[in-house]
Amino acid sequence: MAISFDVNLSILFTEIPLLERPAAAAAAGFSAVELWWPFATPVPADGDLDALQRAIQDAGVRLVGLNFDAGDMARGERGLxxxxxxxxxxxxxxxxxxxxxxxxxxxxxxxxxxxxxxDADPVRQDELAAENLAKAASAAARTGATVVVEALNSYESPHYPITSSRGAIAVIDRVRKESGVDNISFLADFYHLHRMGEEPLELVDRLSARFGHVQIADVPGRGQPGTGTIPYGEVLGRLEKSGYAGQVGLEYKPVGPSAASFGWLKEIAS
Known part of the structure; x- marks a missing residue:
């Protein structure tokens, strides 16, 4: 299968310190990684940024996805x-x-x-989100990068308002129309979307041209593919045939040690 996979080091290999995870991903056979914002502050010390950069480069892997600061995710914050x-x-x-x-x-x-x-007006929150997305996209455009918008499931994130592909696409289209930026795309996380009743196969058929990035985990436990109900062999095959050329991020909670959770790649994705 020609799909290119990367490992999200904020949810996999968490058994070891952050700076050791890029090398662990390389040892497991991956050449690409992604991360949630890994620092406690929006503007960390230069030394902390340099240390993470060295760890990634020394491991010989590429960073293909990075979250903006999203607040304290462990305490339930889901973006700013x-x-x-x-x-x-x-x-x-x-x-x-x-x-x-x-x-x-x-x-x-x-x-x-x-x-x-x-304590805030939802309309004002949506206006603020559009303004900040436009700022982020404008900054990212200067480096040739794309900003992606993600829907989450309401079971785990009950106060997060974007819980469907339609909701995410509406945000993207609003910002494009109002601000004129075009480097904003949809992050299709099949785990979250399937938990909200959307079928991955139908999503690929309908929206693959809008995908800026894809993330996967199985339903219901968010474990690796093969531990739940999503037919990932078929889904990934359909995604490949759609012409999607981006990465597929492994954003699952491994059932067992992280390094032992990749057997599905041969069983499902071959």
Missing amino acids: LSRPAQSDRFVANIDVAVGFAERLGCTILNALYGNRDA
């Missing part, structure tokens, strides 16, 4: 760009994230929308 109280933090992170991605040749930047704020 629509959050009035945290918008400045997102804006402060734009040039840092874009610059770090450029240093490593990374051209996909994921901007998580942000949870609904009970």
Whole structure:
């Protein structure tokens, strides 16, 4: 299969320190990795950025996807760009994230929308999100990068308003129309979308031309393909035939040790 896979080092190989994970991914046979924003602040120290860059480069892998700062994910935050109280933090992170991605040749930047704020007007939150997405896309365009927008499932992220492919596409089309940027695409995470009732095969047939990036995990447990109900052999075959030329990110919680969770690649993706 000609599909190119990368490993999300924010959810796989978490048994070991972050700076050791790129080498672990290389040892497992991967040449590409992606990351959620791995720092506690939007503007980390130069030394921290340099250390992560060296770890990636020394391992001989490519960084193909990077999230903008999304807040404290462990505490339930799911992005900053629509959050009035945290918008400045997102804006402060734009040039840092874009610059770090450029240093490593990374051209996909994921901007998580942000949870609904009970004290804010939803209309204003959506306006703010569109404004910040336009800022992020404009910065990314200078390096040839694309910003992607992702839908999450409401079971795990009950306050996140973008929970369908239609919702994500509507955000993308709004920003393109209002701001004139065209380097914004859809991040199709088949795990989240399937949990919300969308079938991956139908999504590929209908929207593959809109995919800027793809991520996979199985349903219902978010384990590796083969541990749930999504027919990933068929899905990946359909994706390849669609002409999709991007990466497929492995963003699953491994059942067992991370290094032992890749057997499905031979069983399903061959």
